[in-house]
Amino acid sequence: MKVLVVYNRYRHRVHGEEVVVDTSMQLLRDHGVDVSLHVRSSEGLQHSPWNKLVAGVAGIYNPASRRRLSKELAALRPDVIHAHNLYPWISPSALIAAKRANIPVVMTVHHYGLTCPVLTHFRHGRVCTDCVTTSELSCVRNNCRDSHIESALYALRAAVARRMRWFLDHVSVFVALSEFSKRQLVAAGFPADRIVIRPNMVNVLKEQPAATEGGYVAYAGRITYEKGVDLLCEAARAANLPLRIAGDVSGWPELQRDHADHVQFEGILRDGALDSFYRNARMLVVPSRWWEVCPLVVLEAMNLGVPVLAARTGGLPEMIEDGLSGLLFEPGHRSDLADKMRLLWNDAQLRHRCVAAARIRVAEKYDAGRYIYDLMSIYSLARERSVGGAQGRPGIDDSVRTP
DSSP states (O other): OEEEEEEEEOSSSOOHHHHHHHHHHHHHHHTTOEEEEEEEEOTTGGGOHHHHHHHHHHTTOOHHHHHHHHHHHHHHOOSEEEEOOOTTTTOTHHHHHHHHTTOOEEEEEOSSTTTOTTSSSEETTEEOOHHHHSOTHHHHHTTTTSSHHHHHHHHHHHHHHHHTTHHHHHOSEEEESSHHHHHHHHHTTOOGGGEEEOOOOBOOOSSOOOOOOOSSEEEESOOSGGGTHHHHHHHHHHHTOOEEEESOOTTOHHHHHHHTTTEEEEEOOOHHHHHHHHHTOSEEEEOOSSOOOOOHHHHHHHHTTOOEEEESOTTHHHHOOBTTTBEEEOTTOHHHHHHHHHHHHHOHHHHHHHHHHHHHHIIIIIBHHHHHHHHHHHHHHHHHOOOOGGGOOOOOOGGGSOO
């Protein structure tokens, strides 16, 4: 089988989605699949207002990108296109090229870009679904990008894609990472019978790691308000627990200034350094305010024997069974977070129970071996069925769904 992966990389390469895309391509190659990559990159956009404007316009529809992809499709003749992020440079024009070449498209929905112009369903400190319940004009009215020009461009590209039905009529199978994510797609008008649930994956360790007895609470990821990092810093202070944060804090210098007395900021950690960071922690906390989809950090920590405490939001409750394979707290509630941190910190038996249950859960639901099997089944479905226009198409066999 030949698969062409189509992906627009983000401005910052430290991103869980990037890891998933690269890892899945390697898994496919390891299983004998002929994989090619059609890639663009958004690196450097943040340094040029002009390039950001050009990219915003290109994201609506990019004919030059469509022509490049069409030539590549003619030369490669893949059996399936696996699309990930298309914005801004590739744009939905890739879907038109695929349709004209009669090549089925599988799209993994890593974020909320099909239901929210700014991809997050989060604006000005709170969860928001205004663009689903009303129209994309809400993105402009609410100035969701804190820039009227950017907000207008994001709203326009989302509105055009919806009105032209580029995703609805040109994607054979949508891959949602959680039940929660699928529900958001269905609420926005995407047909449930064309959405398969296939979460992210991790290479499950053969050895059985015991619960870590590390000396700090850990956080790893983007350091932004929707991620709840400030809430975690405040809760760690209230609980009098040591906290270490891995990630780029340069965009939020006042956070480091305000919490320098009790938080250690590690900067960006990669590969082995990140594994060591996990292994030496007593727990990992995911304090997000927004609707997390299927964060890779949770799987990595669970796989390494690190108990996870996460907000009860988005797809996180599907990953963590509260009180069994980890703990959940009410999103945005500092006192609840501090109480759960103290509980998990002080109760060694609880940590060991959580780690044992999490290992079983990871092996059964998130193992890379199961992932590649499901992915090949999804590709077969996409090849067997074509998009049936406005009336949709036959339902997808639930046998592809993970347990």
